[in-house]
Amino acid sequence: MMSQEEVKILADYIAENALRNTHQRFDVLDVFINSEGHFSIEELHELVKKKYPQASFSSTFRAMQVIEKAGLAARISGVDGVFRFEHLYKHQNHGHLVCTQCGQIIEYDNSKIIKLQKKIAAVHHFEPIRFGAKVRGICRNCQVKR
Amino acid sequence: MMSQEEVKILADYIAENALRNTHQRFDVLDVFINSEGHFSIEELHELVKKKYPQASFSSTFRAMQVIEKAGLAARISGVDGVFRFEHLYKHQNHGHLVCTQCGQIIEYDNSKIIKLQKKIAAVHHFEPIRFGAKVRGICRNCQVKR
DNA sequence: TTTGTATTGAAAACAATATGCGGTAATTAC
DNA sequence: GTAATTACCGCATATTGTTTTCAATACAAA
Numbered sequence: 626m627m628s629q630e631e632v633k634i635l636a637d638y639i640a641e642n643a644l645r646n647t648h649q650r651f652d653v654l655d656v657f658i659n660s661e662g663h664f665s666i667e668e669l670h671e672l673v674k675k676k677y678p679q680a681s682f683s684s685t686f687r688a689m690q691v692i693e694k695a696g697l698a699a700r701i702s703g704v705d706g707v708f709r710f711e712h713l714y715k716h717q718n719h720g721h722l723v724c725t726q727c728g729q730i731i732e733y734d735n736s737k738i739i740k741l742q743k744k745i746a747a748v749h750h751f752e753p754i755r756f757g758a759k760v761r762g763i764c765r766n767c768q769v770k771r
Numbered sequence: 772m773m774s775q776e777e778v779k780i781l782a783d784y785i786a787e788n789a790l791r792n793t794h795q796r797f798d799v800l801d802v803f804i805n806s807e808g809h810f811s812i813e814e815l816h817e818l819v820k821k822k823y824p825q826a827s828f829s830s831t832f833r834a835m836q837v838i839e840k841a842g843l844a845a846r847i848s849g850v851d852g853v854f855r856f857e858h859l860y861k862h863q864n865h866g867h868l869v870c871t872q873c874g875q876i877i878e879y880d881n882s883k884i885i886k887l888q889k890k891i892a893a894v895h896h897f898e899p900i901r902f903g904a905k906v907r908g909i910c911r912n913c914q915v916k917r
Numbered sequence: 918t919t920t921g922t923a924t925t926g927a928a929a930a931c932a933a934t935a936t937g938c939g940g941t942a943a944t945t946a947c
Numbered sequence: 948g949t950a951a952t953t954a955c956c957g958c959a960t961a962t963t964g965t966t967t968t969c970a971a972t973a974c975a976a977a
Binding site: 682 | 953957959964965
């Protein structure tokens, strides 16, 4: 059920950089692509192990580095010090609402914000690569809890 | 040359929380307030040591925790995994342009972006605490270098 | 002062991230 | 197809940045 498009992107990246097509890399990609939300490497590795029990942490770690370089994933820093991965492919133009209570990350469309950021970057002669917008606060659920 | 307003804020926080007025805390505050830009704890500690050579890393670390809780500083994650401190007092409503080459952080006014974020948060019934906007890219200097 | 306790400084613990190494497996050359 | 090459895996361990422990000290209240 893995999207062939992302597989192709990774395969292309591997070919272009004279790397090797190993099943581990595509195993990790498989799990990552079919995951919803934002996972740390450790969390992601737990998911990978469920489907591919023989997977090692290092492989998940290094596979994600490749997937990141291939442009399919990006690191974001959540509410704790741990970074998590977000999907980049077909997930353009979104910002994050980060709950400081439960750590949940909600995505929202931020195309308007990006337009503003592009203007600002231009003023500063800054060549933008990636845009981010984050609001820290309390999510609906955690408000109810109190 | 230390702003008395920030000193008062810290002193108030200390009084309200039954902490103690130690010179170490105000030494660190002094250096932090008179610093421009964004420093990691380690970088900040280097600055502190220049003025107060006897200062220990632990003290700088813990003093910044207190200063943070007093609402005078906030952590931001820069281009590497290291967090840095930014000024909160009299530094409202700004976003960051982060250079992925040299790590430099440029601040910009983002009051318009915050307005948009407030709207979005309301739609999601999300209670906002702090707003952030970040653009990763290449700064003017680093563009020239290439 | 005396007493109680928060704070300090040094070192060590911790957690997250990253790497070195020897064996293994994917490619390439033949 | 087979051998040669070399990137990669998995394990263990190193590294880095951050936090905590603990005994000694300094602050604040009586």
